[in-house]
Amino acid sequence: MVHVTRDRTIVVYYLAAALVWGASFLFIKVGLDEGLSPAQVVLARLALGAVALLVAMLVLRRRWPRGARTWGHLAVLGVILCVVPFLLFSWAGQHVTSGLASILNATTPLMTAAWAAALLPTERLVARQRVGLLVGILGVVVVVAPWTWLAGGVSASVPAVLACLGATASYGIGTTYLRRFVTPLGLPPESVAAGQIGAGALLVLAASPFVVPASALGTLEVSWPLVGAMVALGALGTGAAYVWFNRIVDAWGAQRASTVTYLTPLVGVVLGALVLGEQVHWYEPVGGVLVVLGVVVAQRGKRTPVAAAAPGEALGARTA
Template sequence: MRVRIGAQFVALACAWGSSFLFIKVALDGLTPAQVVWGWLVLGALALCAVMAVTRSRIPRDPGLWLRLSVVSVLLCVVPFLLFSWAEQHLDSGMASILNATTPLVTLAVSAVALADERLDRRRTAGLLAGFAGVLALIGPGSLVGGGGHLMAELACLGATACYGVAFVYLRRFITPRGLPAVSVAFVQVTIGAIIMLAATPWLAAPAPRIDAPIALGMLALGALSTGLAYLWNNNIVQAWGAVNAAAVTYLTPIVGVTAGVLLLDERLTWNQPLGAVLVIAGVMAAHGAPRPAQRPVVVPEAAVEPEMAEAEVEQRVVR
């Protein structure tokens, strides 16, 4: 059991960390909007298969679907578009590191919007360290010269800001319902796919060019990073708990940078490791390091689902 869950943890880190590599590959023949179109449509199909395997139920409350439409725009459509546009000007490794600021942005939004998430000294120190990491990542050249790189970096930070707002919205309005995380993910990704399908006439030009690497990259984004990743994440949360499962956040930028350097010949600059260390240190300081796993306790399913849903909310780094 430990070996199987450990393998799924590694696979989850690789799936979410390499998603920025897949975006970069897909941009060779697709526009950013076309990448997001394929990402969400394939992701919805993959999650439909996951729903069938796990025998999860589709929520039927119209009010819930309306609230999840807000989540879909903030958690899928807008940030996916921003990251895809940004990677026209940024290396995939840089985008993956900037994506790692999501827990810090979520903490900042939570401190403002949620009464029980006020900042203390530890969290404030984590935010300051993470902010220093962002400044190190952007670098003095971009701050002074501006240009496409700075705008792309700001687009990535705008995407993480969308994530932060969406996670707080989910925690306030969706998590208390105790819904299975897979069901919530399926609805939000499906709504995003419907939005992109409705926009198809405006996304057809220029005509997409799809070769084998692009097709494999899109399949990986949809089936791997959005489909199987949710199933693995749920299994890890059930076996190890939400806090330990969240440790995957520390590994995804390492995977993203390594994949970019080894597979795309991206150049690693001095400020990227420094910024990544500061960002990860800030996340660990603000949220705490993983705790030793406890022996699993059998509890009713209804008592497990809220924890699963909240853990899924906090980890969605399409990620």
């Protein structure tokens, strides 16, 4: 009976993580539409995520990282797994739909595999992984729909698409750095997440006087949709969902847990259409299916199971 109850709890965590991470791009869009700048979205996201993980650290009684070298590595992760991708996705959210951003975010495991193969001698790509990467690239091309340019139709903003892919590339580089320099330290995953997100929040806070004009704060109207979106994006998506995902990995293993990657684009597209009224072109879900198929093929081609990216979130056991 205890085993059945635990399995049900893990399923709830799994579905909650898929829902929150899939909705992250909706929350970003709401924040931008309500008057926040991309930098303000990132600051709110990291600050609230850091608070949520601080609470988790206290409740779970996890030990904090120690030593200047360890915190130096966590600061690097805070930049390449948090600040850079979050800023790129927030900026891109001004120019592409939340559904399209969620589809492009699904390339994170492919980027992770590619960068790990390039930077880690033990992670060379096998033939199946190369096929998966090619299928994923084809999916991105379909999503961008270059044939619409010739017809003079509406297509995705190329700079915004490149920004989204730059964000997932940053996740891939950050994951590789994490595995090379931080994982060997043996820290609890919650400690790594709290350290890197806390460091990222402090960096953005320190830079905010230069990137967020004081006049922007004076004209900002705080609304319930804005507050709700930022709390959900930060406290849940960048905080609590990491703890959920960690428990899924403990119960199911990294490979099975990583399948949450396949659900988040679906959640993102559906919520964007239902909540924001975003138009979905036929080639976007088709391209999304190809991206996910590429991820499936690439993951099955791994010689040893490793954690796939926790979708869209720059969190410790990255994976992600």
